[in-house]
Amino acid sequence: MAKNQRFEKIYSQGxxxxxxIWVDKETGINYLYxxxxxxxGLTPLLDREGKPVISSIVNS
Structure with missing residues (x-):
């Protein structure tokens, strides 16, 4: 596996x-899989107004 992966799984059920729910570590956009x-299927996670949910990016 690669050391520096772009996506991080932050939630899993089932x-x-x-x-x-996956987060793009470069843009902060959340995706629902x-x-x-x-x-x-994979799609951007949207809020009530139809805008993508964006998490703050923490460089570690």
Whole structure:
């Protein structure tokens, strides 16, 4: 595995039907990933106003 990965998983729920939230460490944008069986999808996580949820970026 690479030392410096761009995305970090911050939330995970489920085993057969999985829901996860990933954060892009360069932009801070949060992504929602959902998979069930042989299908899955990834989309930016949006707030009530339809804007992407952005986390503060911490350089570590």
């Amino acid at each position: 085993t057969m039907s999985v829901t996860e 959902h998979a069930s069986g042989y299908s899955g």
